[in-house]
Amino acid sequence: MTTPFLLTELMASGNFDISIGVKKISELPKLKKAEALACTNCGRCERACPAVMSGTDLTPRLVVQNIKANYTSDGEMTQVVLSENATWSCTTCQACVEECPVLIDPHSFIMETRRNLVMENRTGKDMQAYFNNLTNTRNPPFGTRPRTGMLCCSSHRSLTGRRRCSTG
Numbered sequence: 417m418t419t420p421f422l423l424t425e426l427m428a429s430g431n432f433d434i435s436i437g438v439k440k441i442s443e444l445p446k447l448k449k450a451e452a453l454a455c456t457n458c459g460r461c462e463r464a465c466p467a468v469m470s471g472t473d474l475t476p477r478l479v480v481q482n483i484k485a486n487y488t489s490d491g492e493m494t495q496v497v498l499s500e501n502a503t504w505s506c507t508t509c510q511a512c513v514e515e516c517p518v519l520i521d522p523h524s525f526i527m528e529t530r531r532n533l534v535m536e537n538r539t540g541k542d543m544q545a546y547f548n549n550l551t552n553t554r555n556p557p558f559g560t561r562p563r564t565g566m567l568c569c570s571s572h573r574s575l576t577g578r579r580r581c582s583t584g
Contacts, residue, residue: 437532461512476522
């Protein structure tokens with residue numbers, strides 16, 4: 417069963433094999449493949465992308481061009497289109513979408529690949545710690561409860577006139 421799905425239908429069918437995200441190019445919707453075919457290769461998405469500017473190996477233009485070149489292929493997204501590292505490099509700001517003159521959404525290809533990587537538990541140790549902290553404390557970077565984030569902070573003191581020292 418693919419997403420989105422109704423939990424009642426899932427329970428009634430008894431089939432708990434759920435596919436989240438896109439693993440292979442052939443699993444992309446036809447409309448998304450058509451978007452890739454419409455790419456003019458102008459490079460505006462690259463010039464606007466903060467991940468490209470920071471030197472990561474993500475290139476939104478190449479993501480779309482690789483899908484365009486392998487339109488009928490059955491290859492895996494993380495092998496043919498973009499690397500796993502590039503998948504996690506996207507900041508999800510959608511600057512690439514904003515700049516595209518034909519309104520192609522490279523961000524959607526990256527997010528679908530990212531969803532599949534999470535579904536298959538193909539994340540690094542840092543990412544797993546991030547997800548665990550998000551689940552347990554709602555504070556992904558530090559893993560502490562949100563109310564302990566401003567312990568005795570001078571900026572808090574200057575804003576409120578009092579010192580906040582909470583131990584959790």
